[in-house]
Amino acid sequence: MAYQVLARKWRPKTFADLVGQEHVVKALRNALDKGRLHHAYLLTGTRGVGKTTIARILAKSLNCENASHGEPCGVCQSCTQIDAGRYVDLLEIDAASNTGIDNIREVLENAQYAPTAGKYKVYIIDEVHMLSKSAFNAMLKTLEEPPEHVKFILATTDPHKVPITVLSRCLQFVLRNMTSQQVADHLAHVLTVENIPFEQPALQLLGRAAMGSMRDALSLLDQAIAMGSGSVTEQDIRQMIGAVDKHYLYELLQGIVNQDGEALLRTAQDMAARAIGFDSALSELAMLLQRLALIKTVPAALADDPERDALLRFAQYLGDEQIQLYYQCAIHGKQDLSLAPDEYAGFVMTLLRMLAFAPIAAKAHAPDGVIEGTQLHAPVYQQPATPMPVVSEAQPEEPHTAPHNQPIDGDEDDTPPWQDEPETAVADNHTLENIQTAESQPAPQSDNIEPVTPDNAVEATTAEPLLTEPSQPETQSVSEIVSHNTATPIQTASIQETRTPEPENNLIEADNEPPYIAETEPEPDNYSDADDSDEYAPQQPSEIPLPAALTNSEESEEPEDTEEHAFIPLPEFAPENWAGISKRLAPKLGAAQMLTQHAAWTRYDAENHLMILALTDEARATTNKDRLEKVRSTLADAYGITLKLQTEPWRDDAGWETPTMRHKRLQQEGRRQAQDLLEADPAAQQILSLFEAEWLPETLELTDSQE
Structure with a gap:
């Protein structure tokens, strides 16, 4: 007898023999057991995952004389003839070879006749996506309302090429690729039954090389057996598939x-x-x-x-x-x-x-350690300001990391490391004065800008090339570092607070700002001015306004107190107050506030109570009668007046300004003013020089700016 390849010899003949595809097998078994059979099935999946195999098993189950719970018996005349390919009521069509309308018309003409030997006439059309457009159109009517004795089973590797009209008439099952472990286990079972020696790592390689296709895996196994002269070894497999040793x-x-x-x-x-x-x-x-x-x-x-x-x-x-x-x-x-x-x-x-x-x-560095080559200054020994208890390296409960140990471009944690220490203050006017004072002092007494040394002592070879004062020691003990850092909390916080701002946080904060800002109304977009936060109320206000990028990012997340707004009068009903009016009434306007943000109040006729708005292109894109009526009624109720609303086209040469335009103009002016103040401030320039940084203009904002 001629040799039969493993892919054909080990083709499953029942649902129980299938590897994987449990989601398809379960649905088909239950449908066969309960008699809830669809007239057309579509099986999709990549090559070698079992589409044609499941179609043949389903055909056997439909015509099996002794089927049990959807499983074909495999011994009756129908099952044996289907396995042998001689069953008269089963017709397999390769759509890749029979693509024309004539082939399909011949099939459909024979479909009207009753089955000869079995219960159903079953048509299996493989690679159905290869049919021509006319062939698909010819089979649509029969596929939608076929005779009771006809079942269609379609299979394809590319369901996207199948017309949607055909897909809607079929019950579709998507077959999944098998995992490499499933393939390897099945290959091990095949080799055990075939009595062929093998190495388990070789089967793992074959499982990965098959890429989810069991047919490809069995074909590779045939090749491996031939290459290994009756055995499957890892070395042969690696050489065969080009895997790396x-x-x-x-x-x-x-x-x-x-x-x-x-x-x-x-x-x-x-x-x-x-x-x-x-x-x-x-x-x-x-x-x-x-x-x-x-x-x-x-x-x-x-x-x-x-x-x-x-x-x-x-x-x-x-x-x-x-x-x-x-x-x-x-x-x-x-x-x-x-x-x-x-x-x-x-x-x-x-x-x-x-x-x-x-x-x-590198594994040798602690989470808060300094990596070689990233220090700004060499470790410099400094005498503690006050005697402190010596902290040994065996006490890791209270680590004190100098601010230079943190990345320059921002920490991973949004909460500053000094937030939990009550004696440590954020950067304020006194902090800037400390930096300015340090600038005028001699170099040996400069304590506020402290060189960095991690808790675990840095090796001398790391700091040696950076030493600028030969009289200072190369390393510093943990106790000295902790004592010094504890004695000077304000100086440590000042440098840490004014480091280069985090680009990501600043960009997010800028994006979340609303188009305009009111003085007294709470923000609907979760925005709040930094001035409203009372977190640092006990401190004196700074003489030099700091940009918002240097303030604590948590301040902007605190909602404003909205109870006070009920007692604050509305701005005067006049065109020059349009930005403040629209901002104050934004919560009541709801979605209509998009209209007011991109509209300019051009004129007001007090005698006729007529208010005229000029709408930009953005406003017209979101404007309808309901929103215009919402704006009119909200303004009329808020001011207790009778109001008529009229719109006019936008003119660029008229000099009009919407609340959004006003906000952008004030924001740009504030950024320019903030940058001018920072460039004129010696402490800020010292920070830029120390960290070799530069300000991000889009992140600057005057904290005391009012719009």
């Missing part, structure tokens, strides 16, 4: 851990000499890093992994941040291969990127 991956990982660029380059050259695909190499490296992250987080997840010991050994030398960083480098490097001059250059650059980023994720 594990020792290359571990050599690369070892070179990254050791920061050994020469070793990485040698390994890359060896891989290039053996024609190993660098695309697959980066994929395998990313998979290895994923397993490393998994074993560090959930050690029991890889309890049965044969490489568990090697993974645990590498996990001891790599931190969680390093693994995540290297994983990102690997997957982004794979995407960049197509943009590189050649794959080898792209692969080497990815490895060099891992080396370049490694110091930032």
Whole structure:
């Protein structure tokens, strides 16, 4: 007897033999068991997931003489003839070869006749999306109202090409790709029954190479058996599918851990000499890093992994941040291969990127430590102002981190580190005076701008190139740092508070501002002036107005007190007060406030009580009669007058100004004024020079500006 390939030999013949697709099998079994059968089924999915197989099993179940709970018996005449491909009432059509209307018309003409041997005539149309438009139109009527003895089972890999009129007439099932573990387990079962020796890692490689297709996996298994001369080994599989040998991956990982660029380059050259695909190499490296992250987080997840010991050994030398960083480098490097001059250059650059980023994720640094090369000044010893108890390194409950230890461009935590210490104040007028005073003092007495040293003492080699005063010691003990930081809380807070503002928070705050601002009415968009917050009420107001970007971001989140507005009179009913009026009445206007924000009050006829609004293009896009009536009635009720409302087209040369335009104009003027004040302030200039920063104009705002 001729050899039969595994993909055909192990094709499932019952629903119980199927691997995966439980969601489809359950629905079909219940429908067959309860007799709730649809006249047309559409099976969609990628290649090799079981579309045609399920269609044949369903055809057997429909015509089986001894079906039990939707399962075909497999031994009756109908089942055996369907398996042999000789059943007269089952017609399989390959739409890729029979695309014309003549082929479909012949099928439809025979559909009206009763079945010869079974209960139903079953038509299986594979790759149905290949039919022509005329063929689809010809079968629409029959597909919508077929004879009771006819069942259509359509299968396609591209349902988007099937007309929507056909989709609406079918009961659609989407078949999913199988996981690599499901494929590997089924291959192990096949090899065990076939009595063929195999290695489990080889099946894992085949499962990943099949990409969810069981037919592809069985075809690869046939090839692997032939290549291994009756056995399946990992080495043969790697050579067959072009997978990277594990020792290359571990050599690369070892070179990254050791920061050994020469070793990485040698390994890359060896891989290039053996024609190993660098695309697959980066994929395998990313998979290895994923397993490393998994074993560090959930050690029991890889309890049965044969490489568990090697993974645990590498996990001891790599931190969680390093693994995540290297994983990102690997997957982004794979995407960049197509943009590189050649794959080898792209692969080497990815490895060099891992080396370049490694110091930032070095495991030897504490979470609040200073990374080598990021210090602004060398550690300088300073005598504590008052005697304080010595805090040893064994007391981590009260860490005191100098402000320079934090990133310049903003902390990850929105709450400043000094928020919980009552003796630490935010930057105010006294803080700026401290910085100005320090500017005029001699250098040895400059205590307010404090050099940074982390809680864990920095090595002398790190600070040595940055020393500017040879008489000062290179390192500083933890007790000295803690004592000094505790003795000077105000100076520490002053530098930390006035550091370069966080771009992200400032941008979000600017975006959330409403188009205009009133003096007394609460904001409907959760906006509030910083002046309304009483968090720092005990402090004296600053002589130099600070930009809002330097104030605590939490102030803007506090809602204003709305109870006082009931006792504050409305602005005079006049065109010059239009911005304040629209702002005060915004909560009552609701959605109609969009109209008032983009409209200018041009004239008012007191005798006829006629109010004329000029509408911009933005206002006209959101204007209707209901909103105009809402504006009129709200104004009339608020001022107790009879009011008529009329609109006119917008004219750019008329000099009109909407509340939105007014707000933008005042905002720009305030930003320019704030920037002028900051540029004239010596303390602010000292901060810019110290951090090599610059102000973001769009984040500046005068805290005492009133609109």
